[in-house]
Amino acid sequence: MRIKQFKAESKKLLDMMINSIYTHKEIFLRELISNASDAIDKLYYQSLSNNAGGLNRSEFKIRIETDKDSRILKISDNGCGMTRDELENNLGTIAKSGSLEFKNENEKAEDIDIIGQFGVGFYSAFMVSDKVVVESRAFGSDEAFRWISRGAEGYTIEPCEKDTNGTVVMLHIKEKTEDENYDEFLDEYEIKRIVRKYSDYIRYPIVMDCETRRLKEGTEDEYETIVEEKALNSMVPIWKKNKSEVTQEEYLSFYKDKFFDYEEPARIIHSKTEGNATYSALIYIPKRAPYDYYTREFEKGLQLYSSGVLIMEKCPDLIPDYFSFAKGLVDSEDLSLNISREMLQHDRQLKIIAKSLEKKIGAELKKLMTEDREKYEEFFRAFGLQLKFGVYDKFGLNKDSLKDLIMFVSSHENKLATLAEYVGRMKDDQKTIYYACGETVDKIELLPQSELVRDKGYEILYLTDNVDEFALKMLDEYDGKKFANICADELDIDSDDDKERLKEKNESGKDMLGYMQKSLDDKVKAVRFTNKLKKHPVCLTSEGNLSLEMEKVINSMPTDEKVRAQLILEINANHPIADKLLNLYESDKETVSEYSKILFAQARLIEGMPVENPTELCSLVCKLMTK
Numbered sequence: 001m002r003i004k005q006f007k008a009e010s011k012k013l014l015d016m017m018i019n020s021i022y023t024h025k026e027i028f029l030r031e032l033i034s035n036a037s038d039a040i041d042k043l044y045y046q047s048l049s050n051n052a053g054g055l056n057r058s059e060f061k062i063r064i065e066t067d068k069d070s071r072i073l074k075i076s077d078n079g080c081g082m083t084r085d086e087l088e089n090n091l092g093t094i095a096k097s098g099s100l101e102f103k104n105e106n107e108k109a110e111d112i113d114i115i116g117q118f119g120v121g122f123y124s125a126f127m128v129s130d131k132v133v134v135e136s137r138a139f140g141s142d143e144a145f146r147w148i149s150r151g152a153e154g155y156t157i158e159p160c161e162k163d164t165n166g167t168v169v170m171l172h173i174k175e176k177t178e179d180e181n182y183d184e185f186l187d188e189y190e191i192k193r194i195v196r197k198y199s200d201y202i203r204y205p206i207v208m209d210c211e212t213r214r215l216k217e218g219t220e221d222e223y224e225t226i227v228e229e230k231a232l233n234s235m236v237p238i239w240k241k242n243k244s245e246v247t248q249e250e251y252l253s254f255y256k257d258k259f260f261d262y263e264e265p266a267r268i269i270h271s272k273t274e275g276n277a278t279y280s281a282l283i284y285i286p287k288r289a290p291y292d293y294y295t296r297e298f299e300k301g302l303q304l305y306s307s308g309v310l311i312m313e314k315c316p317d318l319i320p321d322y323f324s325f326a327k328g329l330v331d332s333e334d335l336s337l338n339i340s341r342e343m344l345q346h347d348r349q350l351k352i353i354a355k356s357l358e359k360k361i362g363a364e365l366k367k368l369m370t371e372d373r374e375k376y377e378e379f380f381r382a383f384g385l386q387l388k389f390g391v392y393d394k395f396g397l398n399k400d401s402l403k404d405l406i407m408f409v410s411s412h413e414n415k416l417a418t419l420a421e422y423v424g425r426m427k428d429d430q431k432t433i434y435y436a437c438g439e440t441v442d443k444i445e446l447l448p449q450s451e452l453v454r455d456k457g458y459e460i461l462y463l464t465d466n467v468d469e470f471a472l473k474m475l476d477e478y479d480g481k482k483f484a485n486i487c488a489d490e491l492d493i494d495s496d497d498d499k500e501r502l503k504e505k506n507e508s509g510k511d512m513l514g515y516m517q518k519s520l521d522d523k524v525k526a527v528r529f530t531n532k533l534k535k536h537p538v539c540l541t542s543e544g545n546l547s548l549e550m551e552k553v554i555n556s557m558p559t560d561e562k563v564r565a566q567l568i569l570e571i572n573a574n575h576p577i578a579d580k581l582l583n584l585y586e587s588d589k590e591t592v593s594e595y596s597k598i599l600f601a602q603a604r605l606i607e608g609m610p611v612e613n614p615t616e617l618c619s620l621v622c623k624l625m626t627k
């Protein structure tokens with residue numbers, strides 16, 4: 001018999017499959033089951049549109065059989081089948097132009113990318129088989145044909161016997177090699193697992209003969225093992241059901257089973273959307289972050305189904321990074337299993353779905369915040385960091401949709417507060433939203449600058465995460481109110497008199513303050529008197545866009561680029577030390593210079609920064625003690 005060659009493109013794809021190093025080879029079963037299901041769909045549809053009648057939907061099924069001795073895995077369907085020409089055309093020429101173009105453009109891209117992301121069709125059978133035999137009889141025809149191929153060398157077609165319409169695909173499973181063991185594809189339990197994993201929702205029963213032990217009839221304790229045909233798939237996905245048909249129990253057990261969380265989620269979103277994009281989605285918002293959530297290893301993504309068939313385990317394009325905690329799935333008829341010329345279009349479809357999902361998740365989180373504040377705070381403690389990153393990320397592109405979801409601990413009862421709540425509590429004369437940064441709330445409360453602001457009755461947001469201040473700077477304002485870092489910005493909370501007095505004091509102390517700055521070897525940009533301190537003698541502030549906290553964050557990043565905030569040493573104008581310094585400057589400049597160093601070191605310590613020269617500081621303090 002003449003061996004026919006595969007068409008060039010098909011051969012390329014076939015080669016890829018045969019030599020695949022892809023680790024999820026099991027997906028071949030998904031592909032074959034999906035073909036079988038399509039073939040049944042086709043026949044069913046034909047019968048409906050021809051008014052042929054006679055075809056009973058309940059008789060359709062997909063059958064799987066394994067034979068360990070002959071190493072054959074069989075997948076049969078009673079669908080439309082293929083004529084000789086169809087066998088020739090459909091299996092001999094598979095124009096996967098989309099995938100091949102993709103492969104050519106990305107010559108270096110591993111096979112994994114392409115196999116993992118798209119349906120690869122019938123040829124994926126060659127990932128696990130060294131010979132594939134397809135017997136098929138087209139509906140309405142009385143002839144059947146056998147297609148045989150051992151892969152690269154080509155294929156043959158010959159007539160064969162087959163009683164009923166449909167197709168049988170027989171895979172001769174590869175022998176074990178040093179690196180790979182294909183035996184699992186002949187194992188009943190493995191097959192069941194794979195079917196449940198990928199094809200649970202196929203709309204026709206996928207059946208297999210399974211051994212069951214049961215009580216022997218007429219006896220009370222005698223058992224017998226019988227072989228029964230059992231369906232492996234549940235056929236109806238819960239996301240395709242109406243909300244009213246699904247119990248809370250079902251939602252939860254589905255979540256725990258599928259997404260490996262031992263806890264209940266904070267929120268469940270189940271929606272069916274029609275319009276620009278038609279899709280069903282079942283999204284869960286977990287309560288707690290998985291252990292690897294804030295690491296590079298974490299992969300975001302939702303499962304992607306096309307008409308009930310899983311086509312991608314983790315599709316990252318479905319959700320933005322700031323909602324990467326969402327788990328769940330999307331099922332859409334608008335997406336095809338295959339890579340094809342329409343790939344780009346699918347991409348666009350995917351984007352529309354992603355946009356719509358993003359809105360839904362945002363709205364749901366807002367709802368959670370108002371309906372169950374405690375739960376929202378629990379969620380926020382787990383994932384708030386990610387939301388704040390979202391505000392800052394992409395130059396603030398998404399800040400508007402996220403600004404009402406973020407919270408900070410505030411000096412008002414030391415509880416989490418939203419920006420809206422803060423603004424709602426602002427005093428009549430308050431123009432600015434005050435915040436302060438530090439490692440912990442306790443440390444921030446001890447900052448000398450915070451005393452006076454709180455004394456005036458103004459609330460302060462305590463920023464303890466690295467990203468916090470960056471996020472607020474990106475927001476720039478909320479509800480028309482600017483943000484002010486109480487350690488860096490001019491706070492404008494003094495009365496006019498106070499301001500005037502301070503100005504005079506700075507004016508008259510100019511020489512002394514300049515001398516102090518010089519004594520500090522220009523480590524600070526200026527030294528000046530301030531009204532912003534209550535009890536404390538000194539503090540460090542920064543000028544310009546870079547605060548001290550931001551300096552710390554940026555410098556802790558593993559890059560060579562180091563930045564320096566422009567520091568100002570501020571001395572409490574109303575503290576005895578102020579006059580002491582002014583007096584000393586007249587009589588004993590040397591001591592003013594030493595005091596400058598001590599005060600600078602104190603200010604650094606209060607800010608949580610290391611003292612640059614501890615030995616010098618210690619001897620200066622000792623000198624003072626023994627004076």
Ligand code: ADP
Nearest residue numbers: 035036039081082090091094121122123167338
């Ligand atoms: P796809 O299913 O994406 O078109 P495949 O490579 O999986 O690509 O299959 C190629 C073609 O072979 C299908 O389009 C279909 O026409 C035909 N085919 C495959 N399996 C079957 C089957 N079980 N019954 C009938 N036709 C089939």
